[in-house]
Every structure is written in structure tokens, then in C-alpha cells.
Amino acid sequence: MDRDLDTAQLRGQLRLTWILMVLVIGVLVVPRIVSMIRWGEIAGEPRAVTPRGELADFEKTTTAIFQNSSPSVVYLTTRSRVASPFARRAIEVEAGSGSGFMWDNQGHIVTNFHVLQEASSARVVLWDQSSYEASLVGGSPDHDLAVLRIAAPPEKLRPVPIGESDSLMVGQSVFAIGNPFGLNQTLTTGVVSAKSRTIESPTGRSIEGVIQIDAAINPGNSGGPLLDSAGRLIGVNTAIYSPSGASAGVGFTIPVDTVNRVVPQIIAKGRYEPPQMGIRVNSEISDAVTSRLGVKGVLLLDVADNGGAAAAGLQGTVIGRSSVVQIGDILQAIDGQPISNLNEMLSTLEKYSPGDSVKIDYLRDSKTETATVTLR
Incomplete structure (x- = not known):
């Protein structure tokens, strides 16, 4: 009988222990497991997207300018002839890159003279990534301007609208499209920082009336267009002031009034001839x-x-x-x-x-x- 009592007590203790364990698990462990499951469910699902609403007016202007103007901008790669150490003839090697833009429907491309200065040949890449060998029409080193020509189909030629630079005001918004460091179709924005600056041309002559801007201009932007908020050409990006060689917020642009005077003569005569007093x-x-x-x-x-x-x-x-x-x-x-x-x-x-x-x-x-x- 004592043995039966001991067995009954043991069973009671085991039952009590089991009940206590279930209670502990229910109180301490189960909530944590449920919490982890819920957290996992939340973390595993994408969050709902918050509607943005319309773009701000200045954003609409910026995106419209890029969409309308970027097809007018081209990417230039140049090659130069060097003596081969293994042969008695010259070979062509990659010389550099730059930017340019379409001037008219005849395939004329405007860029900086210094982009082509050491080049023996140049290739033009358009907005749709099609590329064409370019022929040199002429240039004016005194103005750091040059004109190329490509044989592209008319439907691919999208001349940039021409504006004026004399009426520009300091603080006016400007937009630069080009190929900095070979990254084609890059847009940067800024303002007119100053007018009537003077920079030195490749010949050492002064270029007057230059526009100073704070839009980022880097190596590869040379020859690209500077646009106003109407998408009109107001200058050709040509130089930066920077101790490091990268943009420091001080860029210089040849004014479109100069460009529109020089480029037509280059196209007609291959060079620029200023008016003469004799x-x-x-x-x-x-x-x-x-x-x-x-x-x-x-x-x-x-x-x-x-x-x-x-x-x-x-x-x-x-x-x-x-x-x-x-x-x-x-x-x-x-x-x-x-x-x-x-x-x-x-x-x-x-x-x-x-x-x-x-x-x-x-x-x-x-x-x-x-x-x-x-x-x-």
C-alpha cells in the first residue's frame, strides 16, 4: 500500500512539474516566438509606396530641358597619330574625349578647338548610340571653337535652338549637358555667377565676354552646350578653374553671341576672318x-x-x-x-x-x- 501511495505522489509531482513547465513556456517563450513570427512577416513584405504627387515646377522645367535638348548633344572621341616603336609607320591611339552639339540639319557639330587640337581623327556618338566618323570643317583657335561634320540621316540631326548671351543676368538658371569623364548624357545645373570674364584661348589671345557659371563642369564637358531655362543655347562650356582638375564650382562658357558670329564663317570658309580696318x-x-x-x-x-x-x-x-x-x-x-x-x-x-x-x-x-x- 505504501508503494501505491509513493507512486501516486510521484505521479502528482510529475503532473505538477509538467503544468509548471507549460505555464512557463506559455508566459515566457510563446509571446517571443509570436513576436518573432510577426516581425519576420513584416520584414519580408515590401512597404507600401507613398504617392508622390506632381513634380515641382522647377523639376518639370529641368526634366523637360533634358528630354528636349539631350538628343542635340554628342559625345566625341579623338585619336592621334604617334610613331610606333615596332614599325616604321605611325599608328593611331586614343587621344581624348569631349562634348559637342548639333548646329544645323547639314550635320555640322560644334565643339571646342582644344578638344581636337592634337587629334588626327574624331568619332561622334549620337543620342541613340549610333556613331559616325567626323571630318574637320575648320576652326578658330582664337575663340577655342571648331566645327566637324558627320554624314548622319536627317532624322537623327536635332539642332539646338539658339539664344542670346548679352541679355543674361547674374543668378539666371543654366543647364549644362555633356560627357564628363566619358559619362555621356550627363546633366548638371547652376546659375550665372558672373559675366564679362576673360579667359585665354589656345593661341594665347584673350576671349572676352565669357560667362562664369557654378554648374559642375569637368573634363569631358568641353564643347558641350550651356542652355537657359527655355532650352536655348547660351554658350559653349570650355574651361574650369580648379586646383584639382575637377569641378570647383567655377566654370567658363564662351557666349553664344560670339559662337553665332564665328561658327557661320567657319562653316563657309573653314576659318574665322574678323572685320578689317585695313x-x-x-x-x-x-x-x-x-x-x-x-x-x-x-x-x-x-x-x-x-x-x-x-x-x-x-x-x-x-x-x-x-x-x-x-x-x-x-x-x-x-x-x-x-x-x-x-x-x-x-x-x-x-x-x-x-x-x-x-x-x-x-x-x-x-x-x-x-x-x-x-x-x-
Whole structure:
């Protein structure tokens, strides 16, 4: 009987232990398992997308400009000839890359002169990734502009609309499309930071009226278009100021007013010919004479008989066998714009066209005179 009692007590204790274990599991373990299951279910499902609504007006403008203008922008790759160490002939190697844009429906592509300066050939990649060998039409190194031509079907040619740069205002939005570091069809945005900057061309001549922007311009952007908020061309991106060689928020753009004056001449003649007064000058001689006299201006060495300067009565320098016999006229201003050296004279004349008349202020025998010269 005692054995039966012990067995019954043991069974009771086991039952009690089992009940306690079930309670512990129910209180402590089951909630954690349920929580983990629920967390796993939530983590395994995509979150609901929050409706965005319409784009902001400035975003609509930016995206529309890119969609409409990017097909006008091209990617340029250039090759140059180098001597082969294994053969007696030159071979072509990759030289660099840059950007450009379609000028008209005849396949003319505008870019920077320095992009093609060391190139023996160039290839143009269009918006649809089709590519064409390009022929060089001509260039103006003084303006860092060049024109290529490709034989692409008319339906692939989408000229960029032309704007104006003279009326630009500081703070105005600008949009640059190009191929920085070979990454084609890249858009950057910014504002006009300043106007009337001056940069140096590949020939050392000054390019005047340059637009300064803060849109990111990097290697490979050279030759690409700068656009206004109407999608019009307002300049050609050409240079940056940066200690590292990458964008530092200071970019420079050749103004479209200059581009629209130079490019048509390159297409027609293969080069740019500025309007002429019919004079001959020498920078070193002019600087030496004006410095000795203590005046500013450009000394006229010679005046062509059939030029506008001769018709206006201007006189050149008379030089004897060993010395100057008579100093010629010293040009000091064009239409009120002071002229102190040859570079300034050439930059000022480029604002005019053949047939225009300009007022010339000049120094003769220590007296200031005025004449009207018709440019040719």
C-alpha cells in the first residue's frame, strides 16, 4: 500500500512539474516566438509606396530641358597619330574625349578647338548610340571653337535652338549637358555667377565676354552646350578653374553671341576672318613706342591703300633705312571703348561685322583726332 501511495505522489509531482513547465513556456517563450513570427512577416513584405504627387515646377522645367535638348548633344572621341616603336609607320591611339552639339540639319557639330587640337581623327556618338566618323570643317583657335561634320540621316540631326548671351543676368538658371569623364548624357545645373570674364584661348589671345557659371563642369564637358531655362543655347562650356582638375564650382562658357558670329564663317570658309580696318600693326613695336611716349594705344605701322583706314585718312609709320622717320597714328579708342594694346583692339573689332562703321579716336603729333572707319 505504501508503494501505491509513493507512486501516486510521484505521479502528482510529475503532473505538477509538467503544468509548471507549460505555464512557463506559455508566459515566457510563446509571446517571443509570436513576436518573432510577426516581425519576420513584416520584414519580408515590401512597404507600401507613398504617392508622390506632381513634380515641382522647377523639376518639370529641368526634366523637360533634358528630354528636349539631350538628343542635340554628342559625345566625341579623338585619336592621334604617334610613331610606333615596332614599325616604321605611325599608328593611331586614343587621344581624348569631349562634348559637342548639333548646329544645323547639314550635320555640322560644334565643339571646342582644344578638344581636337592634337587629334588626327574624331568619332561622334549620337543620342541613340549610333556613331559616325567626323571630318574637320575648320576652326578658330582664337575663340577655342571648331566645327566637324558627320554624314548622319536627317532624322537623327536635332539642332539646338539658339539664344542670346548679352541679355543674361547674374543668378539666371543654366543647364549644362555633356560627357564628363566619358559619362555621356550627363546633366548638371547652376546659375550665372558672373559675366564679362576673360579667359585665354589656345593661341594665347584673350576671349572676352565669357560667362562664369557654378554648374559642375569637368573634363569631358568641353564643347558641350550651356542652355537657359527655355532650352536655348547660351554658350559653349570650355574651361574650369580648379586646383584639382575637377569641378570647383567655377566654370567658363564662351557666349553664344560670339559662337553665332564665328561658327557661320567657319562653316563657309573653314576659318574665322574678323572685320578689317585695313591696317598693319606689330605688338612689340607698338608697345615699345607707346611706352616711350607715355601713352596707351596701338601704333599703326602701315595703312593699306584700299582699306577703310586709308579712306578715313589714317596714317601709318614712315620708316627709313635705319630708324623711324615719322611715327604713325596711335589708335586709342573704338566707339568710345578704350584700346591700350593689340589684343584689346582685336577683341573689340570682333564685335562688329564687315560694312559696319566705327568711330576711331587716335593720337597724331600729340593731338587727339577722330575719324569714322568703315570695316571691310
